[in-house]
Amino acid sequence: MGLFKRKNKEKETVQELQKDDRYEKGLSKSRNRFKEGLLSLFGRGMKISDDFMENIEAFLYESDLGADVCELILEKIVSASRKKELLAYEDVRDIIAELFEDLFKDDDLSIPVDSYHPCVILVVGVNGAGKTTTIGKLASFYRGEGKKVLIIAGDTYRAAAIEQLDIWAERAGVDIIKNLEAKAPSGIVYDGIQAGLSRDSDVILIDTAGRLHNKAHLMEELDKIKRVIQKIIPEAPHETLLVLDGSIGQNSVVQAQEFTKVTPITGLIVTKLDGTAKGGSMIGIRQKMNIPVKYIGLGEKLEDLQAFDPVRYVHAMFEGFEEG
Numbered sequence: 001m002g003l004f005k006r007k008n009k010e011k012e013t014v015q016e017l018q019k020d021d022r023y024e025k026g027l028s029k030s031r032n033r034f035k036e037g038l039l040s041l042f043g044r045g046m047k048i049s050d051d052f053m054e055n056i057e058a059f060l061y062e063s064d065l066g067a068d069v070c071e072l073i074l075e076k077i078v079s080a081s082r083k084k085e086l087l088a089y090e091d092v093r094d095i096i097a098e099l100f101e102d103l104f105k106d107d108d109l110s111i112p113v114d115s116y117h118p119c120v121i122l123v124v125g126v127n128g129a130g131k132t133t134t135i136g137k138l139a140s141f142y143r144g145e146g147k148k149v150l151i152i153a154g155d156t157y158r159a160a161a162i163e164q165l166d167i168w169a170e171r172a173g174v175d176i177i178k179n180l181e182a183k184a185p186s187g188i189v190y191d192g193i194q195a196g197l198s199r200d201s202d203v204i205l206i207d208t209a210g211r212l213h214n215k216a217h218l219m220e221e222l223d224k225i226k227r228v229i230q231k232i233i234p235e236a237p238h239e240t241l242l243v244l245d246g247s248i249g250q251n252s253v254v255q256a257q258e259f260t261k262v263t264p265i266t267g268l269i270v271t272k273l274d275g276t277a278k279g280g281s282m283i284g285i286r287q288k289m290n291i292p293v294k295y296i297g298l299g300e301k302l303e304d305l306q307a308f309d310p311v312r313y314v315h316a317m318f319e320g321f322e323e324g
């Protein structure tokens with residue numbers, strides 16, 4: 001059953017959602033596109049005509065959902081139109097919402113911070129995707145849960161990267177292992193993991209460089225980092241998070257595929273969703289990558305990193321709560 005049909009039956013759930021409007025605020029650009037865009041196509045209800053199908057097809061493609069998903073939605077619209085003479089905005093909204101729910105419903109969104117001590121989380125991604133910012137937010141989140149957090153400044157290629165991480169560590173109130181003299185990440189990662197063990201850390205977050213002089217070098221470095229971690233904790237990293245820039249939509253899939261060639265990625269974090277109308281690309285990203293999206297970035301503040309909740313997401317993308 002679709003989210004929007006459930007809305008009236010489960011008032012409590014909706015009220016629960018309303019308490020936290022970060023999704024609603026963060027996804028306002030996407031909502032403008034999806035809700036306003038679809039409403040403008042429908043007016044008060046539409047008979048399905050060739051013209052209409054062309055318009056909606058163009059709308060869906062421009063929304064960066066991905067070709068496969070667009071085709072699927074179009075098929076569902078056609079089959080809905082066989083059962084009902086006039087289709088309305090709500091019908092298409094529900095089709096997309098159900099697709100969303102189906103696609104994400106079996107994903108394991110947890111990060112095993114309670115199962116390992118320390119739980120080592122490696123954060124990777126191309127330059128500018130939002131790794132360092134996300135680490136700051138995650139550190140703050142875990143600290144808020146009462147965990148002892150340690151950050152390792154594994155991006156040793158730019159002094160500014162270490163300074164930036166230092167500011168985040170201070171903001172989050174957690175320890176950081178850094179070395180401004182380090183020439184390569186492996187040494188600092190080794191020291192950091194040792195420090196995490198001797199300080200009895202619960203969670204170790206490792207920042208990595210996104211820009212190296214070529215892709216092969218970047219991947220080689222990641223491989224080295226992993227080997228260094230495993231010298232000390234053979235089953236680590238327990239989680240490898242790939243940070244993707246959501247504002248480039250489905251183009252991020254190509255980058256993501258490169259990373260999966262070097263190291264198994266256990267979760268995705270899609271950032272900068274507040275700055276784009278491409279919120280729908282999440283469907284295509286999930287479908288092509290087959291890796292769960294665990295967190296999303298909805299802004300630059302500490303509390304703007306949110307656990308991914310597909311139901312809340314799709315609700316914020318189409319409705320928001322302004323009508324109650």
Ligand SMILES: Nc1nc2c(ncn2[C@@H]2O[C@H](COP(=O)(O)OP(=O)(O)OP(=O)(O)O)[C@@H](O)[C@H]2O)c(=O)[nH]1
Nearest residue numbers: 127128129130131132133210271272297298299300
């Ligand atoms: N609006 C918005 N901006 C974000 C979000 N996440 C990150 N940013 C911004 O994106 C920019 C790049 O973020 P960084 O965390 O430095 O990215 P990085 O992956 O560490 O980059 P490199 O270290 O260069 O590889 C910064 O200006 C962040 O403030 C988000 O969810 N929303």
Ligand SMILES: [Mg+2]
Nearest residue numbers: 131132155161
């Ligand atoms: Mg960085």
